Amino acid sequence: MSERLSQQLAFLIEADKLKSVSRASSLSDNSRKENSGEHSWHVALYALTLAEHAEPGVRIDRVIRMLLIHDLVEIDAGDAPIHGDHDAEALALAEQQAADRLFSLLPTDTAVEMRALWDEFEAAQSPDAVFAKSVDRMQPVLQNLANGGGSWVDYDVSEQQIAERVGAKVARGSPALWEHLRGLITAHFSAR
Amino acid sequence: MSERLSQQLAFLIEADKLKSVSRASSLSDNSRKENSGEHSWHVALYALTLAEHAEPGVRIDRVIRMLLIHDLVEIDAGDAPIHGDHDAEALALAEQQAADRLFSLLPTDTAVEMRALWDEFEAAQSPDAVFAKSVDRMQPVLQNLANGGGSWVDYDVSEQQIAERVGAKVARGSPALWEHLRGLITAHFSAR
Numbered sequence A, B: 001m002s003e004r005l006s007q008q009l010a011f012l013i014e015a016d017k018l019k020s021v022s023r024a025s026s027l028s029d030n031s032r033k034e035n036s037g038e039h040s041w042h043v044a045l046y047a048l049t050l051a052e053h054a055e056p057g058v059r060i061d062r063v064i065r066m067l068l069i070h071d072l073v074e075i076d077a078g079d080a081p082i083h084g085d086h087d088a089e090a091l092a093l094a095e096q097q098a099a100d101r102l103f104s105l106l107p108t109d110t111a112v113e114m115r116a117l118w119d120e121f122e123a124a125q126s127p128d129a130v131f132a133k134s135v136d137r138m139q140p141v142l143q144n145l146a147n148g149g150g151s152w153v154d155y156d157v158s159e160q161q162i163a164e165r166v167g168a169k170v171a172r173g174s175p176a177l178w179e180h181l182r183g184l185i186t187a188h189f190s191a192r
Helices: A002-020 A036-049 A061-071 A088-103 A110-124 A129-145 A150-154 A161-175 A175-191 B001-019 B036-049 B060-069 B086-102 B108-123 B127-146 B159-173 B175-190
Strands: A022-026 A031-034 B022-026 B033-035
Touching: A002 A031, A002 A036, A002 B036, A002 B127, A022 A036, A022 A150, A031 A129, A031 B086, A036 A061, A036 A129, A036 A175, A036 B001, A036 B036, A036 B060, A061 A110, A061 A129, A061 B036, A061 B060, A088 A175, A088 B086, A110 A129, A129 A150, A129 A161, A129 B001, A129 B033, A150 B036, A175 B001, B001 B036, B001 B086, B022 B036, B022 B127, B033 B036, B033 B108, B036 B060, B036 B127, B060 B108, B086 B108, B108 B127, B108 B159, B127 B159, B127 B175, B159 B175
Parallel strands: none
Antiparallel strands: A022 A031, B022 B033
8 A cells, every 4th residue: 555655646746747837828817828737727627617518428527537637748748839830740759658657657557547548538539538628628718818819819820720720629529619619719809 | 508608607717816826835846836726736636646545435526526626715815824824714704705706606506516515625524525625635745745845844834733734634534645644744854
């Protein structure tokens, strides 16, 4: 037990580093960039709050578990802004290596379980993963709308690009959520 | 549906403010104080990772839900450091008022549900709440051990005071976890 617990605590202390990974999006009050630790909390709260908009059969508690661990790989691989340029293949490799290192800090059975959950999220095929991805893409949209454009301004992103890069994934998890968001985005760009 | 969704999104945008509430404890690398948003993520990950140490019957997904919302009231009431002086009665009142305001941003049914979950956490009587409280108290201990003393140094806290203020609550949720932590704390104070 003590050996298992030591491994679990080592993993949790290592996870603390996610609070120092900076993201492209800013807080709603525009006071600073968001970090990936607090982002992970916020998207988990999104999933809990918006559960009724998920497709039938989605298990929200599994979605929340996924979202708690979905960005841990950024401790090694960093955050790749959705509107920035990056080498997708190199990034995927770096994230796989990060997952290998981080989850193997845990006792083997837990490591396998958490890795499978992260792999499921990454694959974005199961209903739970599709909704988790949808929520993960939606949260920065709301932040940007609240703070006057945020990363859309920084990266010179058009309404059309948001629909392509973000909308498709939000809509896959919940068409109704995307329809609502699209209206807010259109209003934002019209007012600019 | 659109009205419900608007209320849910207003709640989620308001929740963003928790990322600007500063806590007494610092990150593991001592680079800055932790905020209550990222703390909420970290303790939820603690619950997920340490689930096997909970008493039989504890439902970890309910514990995680509690931990996602447990500190929201700090948006209005601020964080009251466990080792600091504060007027417990005034704080409890401020937190109740904060809960009234924040949860009522949500559609009524969800507001009632989340408020009940927060009340259960605060009451610290149900097995799920007792484990959630245990994890919430444990995380700053690990942070302090990692960063060389942290808030124990800032507040001039003794090993005995940690046992009284923190240990009792950790042990209530999981005696085995507290036994392990107590060993680490003793080693830390012996080395100082």
